[in-house]
Amino acid sequence: MCGRFALYSPYPRLSEALRLPLEEAGELTPRYNVAPGTWITVVRHPNDDAPLVMNEAWWGYRPHWAREKAPEPINATVEKVATSNYFRGAFAHHRCLVPADGWYEWLPVEGRKQPHFLCREDREPLWLAGIWSERPDGKPGCAILTEPARGVASEIHDRMPLVLDDKSLEPWLDPHLTDRETIRVVVHHLAAGRFTHWPVSTRVNKPTHDDEGLIESVDA
Structure with missing residues (x-):
């Protein structure tokens, strides 16, 4: 799953990494403990003909047509997102990217859960499919x-966010590309060998903790 992540790269670095025309977003506040049920940074087309923007969305998905007590999931699985009644409309027409510098997962160790920080080996920003x-x-x-965990990520958890490679960013964001089989052909995840991870402080367990020290390695 993906239930906590960090985004501390400034806008210029994200814009350069995206390599797509993007309307200026201004300064981004570094966040080292992004939790569900908060406003997060996303890259999207607000409508089919609108320019690409980097702005905020609530981390919790509930379409306007859903009932008041409908679920508000933070994740959607790659296995069902294109066919589920709840998600398929958004998959076809409203895809987005969630920039991140890494995400957290918890590894069971001797009756406790040890958090790990997972990121790219080269420390470049990640682009999570949303x-x-x-x-x-x-x-x-x-x-x-999310998708089944791959590479070193599988050492920590059985699921991981769907991290896209650079060539997949433009087609993933294309609102005119709606056929799910075509999307599957042209969109690819980042190679499994590009990730690394290390144990971090259990301070990350509390969303109120939000500082650079959360991503520093500790003895497990």
Whole structure:
């Protein structure tokens, strides 16, 4: 799954890494402990003909047409996102990217859970595949896609966010590309060998803790 991540890269670095025309987003506040149920940075087309923007969406997906007590998932699995009644409309028309510098997972160790920070070996920003929809309040809400864990990520958890490679960013964001089989052909995840991880402080367990020390390695 993906239930906590960090984004501390400044806007210029993200814009350069994206390599796509993007409207200026201004300064981003570094966040080392991004939790569900908060506003997070996303890259999306607000509508089919709107320019690409980097703005905020609520991390919790509930489409405007859903009932009041409908679920508000933070993740959607790659196995079901294209076919589920709840997600397939957003998968076809409202895909987005969630920039991150890394994410956290918890490894069971002798009756406790040890958090690990996972990121690219080269420390470049990650682009997590997401979907979004207008919420009942008219504001965007999103979910991050997950897939079976690969490479070193599988040492920590059986799921991981769907991290896209550089060539997949433009087609993933293309609102005019709606056929799911075509999307599967042209969109690819980042190679499994590009990730690394290390144990970090259990301070990350509390979302109120948010500082650079959370991503520093500790003795497990």
